[in-house]
Amino acid sequence: MTSDLVARLRLIRTPGVGPVTARQLLARFGSPERAIEALPDLARRGGGRPVLVASAAQAERELGAVETFGGRWLVLGQGLYPRPLAEQEDAPPLLIARGNLNLMDRPLIAIVGARNASAAACRFARGLAHELGREGATVVSGLARGIDTAAHDGAFETGTVGVVAGGLDVFYPPENEERQRAMFENGLVLAEMPLGTEPRARHFPYRNRIIAGMSLGTVVVEAAPRSGSLITARMAAEAGREVMAVPGSPLDPRAQGCNQLIRDGATLVQNARDVLESVRGIGGMVRSPADRFDHRPEPPAEPDDADRRTVEELLGPSPVPVDEIVRQSGLAPGAVQLVLLELDLAGRLDRHAGGKVSLAG
CATH class of the missing domain: 3.40.50.450 (Rossmann fold)
Structure with a gap:
């Protein structure tokens, strides 16, 4: 089993990291290892609970069980993954x-x-x-x-x-x-x-x-x-x-x-x-997975505390499209996405179909 696959499985099995969040983390940080390293700080900035990252031992046990069962792993962005499914924002990072x-x-x-x-x-x-x-x-x-x-x-x-x-x-x-x-x-x-x-x-x-x-x-x-x-x-x-x-x-x-x-x-x-x-x-x-999903880090867009307050004030219990938050905040899309990522990892954000988000609870 490769270290890359172990890291990907650790990422997706970490509580609070769903398909959309995992995809954004990989796009921003360039590798599952770097994304895992960034998780605690992102959750802290989101103002929520600490992130308990799935252990390497846990991931290795699951990989071994799948191999014993006769299964194979399909990785989003790599050749065997279903091409049309890779187009979707909420596509499973691993199948x-x-x-x-x-x-x-x-x-x-x-x-x-x-x-x-x-x-x-x-x-x-x-x-x-x-x-x-x-x-x-x-x-x-x-x-x-x-x-x-x-x-x-x-x-x-x-x-x-x-x-x-x-x-x-x-x-x-x-x-x-x-x-x-x-x-x-x-x-x-x-x-x-x-x-x-x-x-x-x-x-x-x-x-x-x-x-x-x-x-x-x-x-x-x-x-x-x-x-x-x-x-x-x-x-x-x-x-x-x-x-x-x-x-x-x-x-x-x-x-x-x-x-x-x-x-x-x-x-x-x-x-x-x-x-x-x-x-x-x-x-x-339908584009190839490489057209839609790659591991090159996004240009840095680091929001400050004022930016975080702006995004949070635009959120509420009703789902709203992320594009609308970008429009009303006047912030760079990357900055808005990072604030939403922090809130998500902190357990303070709910994601909905159609690219919509709301405050949790």
Whole structure:
């Protein structure tokens, strides 16, 4: 195991350091080692609790466990990491993978939908996934009941990617254990969480952002209003990816989410050809990880105490875009980002979707 990977894992496993914070730390300080050294002082300037950095021994134990399990690490900004996902500001700094990484070299299409899906919808999802696989695409889904399971089964012959909400070695739902083990050998399974992590409700939106972010487009086959599938669709739209939906009967509550998506502008699809036509050209718009993520330090922008007070006064309990804080403060973007980073590490900042922030608590 390399010292660089140990340092990256220490950084991301440090309490209070999330994906956005880790990315900003690496961009500012140029290496995970230098970012770790800077953590205590940044948290102190943010006026909050001391930072307890994850130990090297803890990181080495986790790296060894992943190796023993047969997993591999995918590092943001390096070659094996999913190229479209690297575009996202909140992309996981590290992913754990087991299976055929070559499946991510093909166009990635997400298929998601209801866990309590109808038999007809499952049959459609299975057939659509099979067609997409035969056309050279890789189907991505979340290894959940219903539509996810149908999509993985349909694309199993040609290769499918499952993204799990817990650890790579945790099988949820339990009835998908055999399916997930088979995908270790004939597909690919990805996880952001450490081995042994039991999935909780809060983990699924994080899982959904990976599915949406790594795919050129997301197809929703059947979904009720305010369901997790619609969250995935929203995340795909925010990422600039194609959102597609399969229409359903107005009499079926499980079709209301898809019909609403179509009414709001999602592309209506009925077969694999519709899906591939919709995502054509998006792949060329996705830059390589090196275009978006590198380790060159940013030009120094050191805020003083007056700058910190200015930024804090602009924050409140309601989420506000970072760009708006920059505009109203009149400070350099780098200075604002550093103040927000200090507050975040001190436990005084909450980050929200869409690049918004608010004061914690």
